Amino acid sequence: MTGSQKLYLPEVLKGLFVTMGHVLRNLANPRRMPVIFYPEQKKDLPPTTRGRHRLMKREDDSPRCTACMLCATACPAECIHIKAAESPDPDIEKFPEKFEIDMLRCVFCGFCVDACPLDAIRMDVPEVMLADYTRESLVYRKEFLMDHDNKDIVPDYNPPRPVIWTHGPHAKP
Ligand code: SF4
Ligand code: SF4
Numbered sequence: 292m293t294g295s296q297k298l299y300l301p302e303v304l305k306g307l308f309v310t311m312g313h314v315l316r317n318l319a320n321p322r323r324m325p326v327i328f329y330p331e332q333k334k335d336l337p338p339t340t341r342g343r344h345r346l347m348k349r350e351d352d353s354p355r356c357t358a359c360m361l362c363a364t365a366c367p368a369e370c371i372h373i374k375a376a377e378s379p380d381p382d383i384e385k386f387p388e389k390f391e392i393d394m395l396r397c398v399f400c401g402f403c404v405d406a407c408p409l410d411a412i413r414m415d416v417p418e419v420m421l422a423d424y425t426r427e428s429l430v431y432r433k434e435f436l437m438d439h440d441n442k443d444i445v446p447d448y449n450p451p452r453p454v455i456w457t458h459g460p461h462a463k464p
Contacts, residue, residue: 329422336417338445341401343416344392346436354437355411358385362403362412370396371403390433394421415444 295301317324327334336342347355358375374389404414416439423429 348441358387361406365402365406368396392431394429
């Protein structure tokens with residue numbers, strides 16, 4: 292260390308000058324501040340952002356999910372909770388009576404999306420609202436996850452893997 296660094300005080304003053312320089316520059320031109328006033332202001336995120344989850348729907352608005360639990364098993368944060376029930380559709384074995392994602396535990400890894408064989412869960416809603424007042428409001432429930440018009444948000448979106456049925460009523464010849 293140099294003599295000035297050993298004395299500490301000159302270095303502390305240098306640091307304060309740098310900080311004050313930033314403060315004055317930002318006060319003189321607030322528009323150039325590298326921050327936004329979230330949540331009043333929101334940043335436009337690119338369409339490929341791994342955003343908020345949603346559960347995709349069938350044509351009759353029922354969940355595409357068959358409660359196979361693959362996403363919950365793949366989730367490293369153990370934040371997906373599914374309660375399966377018998378589906379009223381005779382061609383489908385199960386459906387998620389309850390489907391919840393605890394966003395306070397989610398690490399946005401996307402493993403759930405990759406694990407799903409039915410393209411039933413996507414992370415393409417370009418908003419990540421993780422500021423709220425109660426823990427309860429950050430547990431996303433099935434009704435909230437399905438509250439969308441089922442359209443593709445990302446142009447030319449391709450599901451992670453093609454769904455090829457080898458048996459059952461949807462089997463391809
Ligand atoms: S993004 Fe990752 S952590 Fe979040 S629910 Fe999916 S698998 Fe779990
Ligand atoms: S992997 Fe897909 S089909 Fe299976 S429980 Fe998760 S969202 Fe539903």
